[in-house]
Amino acid sequence: AAKQSGRGNFREYDSSFDSSIQDRIRLEREIQLGLERNEFFLEYQPIMSTHDRTLVGYEALVRWQHPERGRVPPDQFIGIAEECGLIAQLGGWVLRRACRDAVSWKNGLNVSVNVSPIQFTTSDLPDVIKSALDDAGLEPNRLSIEITESTFLVGKQAIQILKALRALGVGIVMDDFGTGYSSLSHLRDFQFDKVKIDRSFIWDMINRPHSAAIVDAILSLGHGLGVDIVAEGIETAEQLAYLEQRSCSLVQGYFIGRPSQTIAERPRTEVMEAPVPA
Numbered sequence: 442a443a444k445q446s447g448r449g450n451f452r453e454y455d456s457s458f459d460s461s462i463q464d465r466i467r468l469e470r471e472i473q474l475g476l477e478r479n480e481f482f483l484e485y486q487p488i489m490s491t492h493d494r495t496l497v498g499y500e501a502l503v504r505w506q507h508p509e510r511g512r513v514p515p516d517q518f519i520g521i522a523e524e525c526g527l528i529a530q531l532g533g534w535v536l537r538r539a540c541r542d543a544v545s546w547k548n549g550l551n552v553s554v555n556v557s558p559i560q561f562t563t564s565d566l567p568d569v570i571k572s573a574l575d576d577a578g579l580e581p582n583r584l585s586i587e588i589t590e591s592t593f594l595v596g597k598q599a600i601q602i603l604k605a606l607r608a609l610g611v612g613i614v615m616d617d618f619g620t621g622y623s624s625l626s627h628l629r630d631f632q633f634d635k636v637k638i639d640r641s642f643i644w645d646m647i648n649r650p651h652s653a654a655i656v657d658a659i660l661s662l663g664h665g666l667g668v669d670i671v672a673e674g675i676e677t678a679e680q681l682a683y684l685e686q687r688s689c690s691l692v693q694g695y696f697i698g699r700p701s702q703t704i705a706e707r708p709r710t711e712v713m714e715a716p717v718p719a
């Protein structure tokens with residue numbers, strides 16, 4: 442049967458296999474080069490308090506300006522950087538850059554940095570974060586790290602590292618809550634400062650009762666646990682109004698402000714000032 446399928450089939454399979462492996466190897470090499478050539482940069486997306494509609498901080502989002510590929514979004518290189526062992530270097534750079542940037546912000550707002558589960562596989566994350574803070578001269582309470590539920594899959598040391606980070610005074614945020622390896626025990630076993638509702642629920646909550654029910658449940662969970670809930674991916678006034686009516690304390694999304702290289706760019710004033718129709 443193998444013979445009958447013909448050489449052509451094998452070739453086709455082989456060559457596509459080769460090319461994807463080669464693509465990956467090339468990309469790995471290019472990430473390494475990109476780090477050396479300073480091709481990575483950060484954008485900051487504002488996070489707004491619904492209580493008084495003021496900004497409380499910004500999430501740092503890494504971008505790659507590739508010389509030939511152009512702008513590569515993080516979904517296309519974070520996974521590879523994680524697999525090939527470059528995420529520690531890239532993640533370290535992101536932490537140092539974000540701390541230095543936050544020190545320069547005249548508004549004194551907080552900065553939130555995404556940290557990969559792989560960065561929890563070695564025990565030196567607290568040292569990396571402490572030196573990023575010290576070198577920049579940033580107060581620890583102005584930095585938060587965002588982790589996903591898969592961080593708990595790296596083993597027991599994850600909780601130990603989280604506790605060490607907490608002891609440093611850094612905020613700990615559960616990102617993308619409700620997707621991934623959701624387990625409510627994580628919320629019981631570790632006191633997060635904030636929990637972010639994944640934007641896949643925000644996206645369709647206005648039209649899809651099941652998403653709305655999940656959003657409502659996470660909000661009430663946050664209330665019960667004494668944890669601030671951040672809703673991410675707010676794109677419309679209607680979504681913002683829905684969340685404000687339910688006392689979701691923090692919001693983030695294109696409607697509030699897009700990720701941008703300069704934080705001087707204020708969110709749209711109509712969002713900040715005009716009342717949103719219910």
Ligand code: C2E
Nearest residue numbers: 502503514515516519535555556557674675676694695696
């Ligand atoms: P995330 O941490 O959940 O970040 C939120 C993502 O949603 C960002 O995508 C942001 O640009 C996007 N977003 C924000 N508001 C809206 C909205 O209203 N509508 C829509 N459609 N999207 C919105 P981005 O920048 O492409 O980042 C994707 C993911 O890559 C992040 O998801 C995070 O998991 C990861 N990432 C980004 N920067 C870093 C980093 O420095 N380190 C690590 N380890 N991961 C990072």
Ligand code: MG
Nearest residue numbers: 500555587616
């Ligand atoms: Mg995040």
Ligand code: MG
Nearest residue numbers: 616617637673
């Ligand atoms: Mg998220």
Ligand code: MG
Nearest residue numbers: 616617639640
């Ligand atoms: Mg995400």
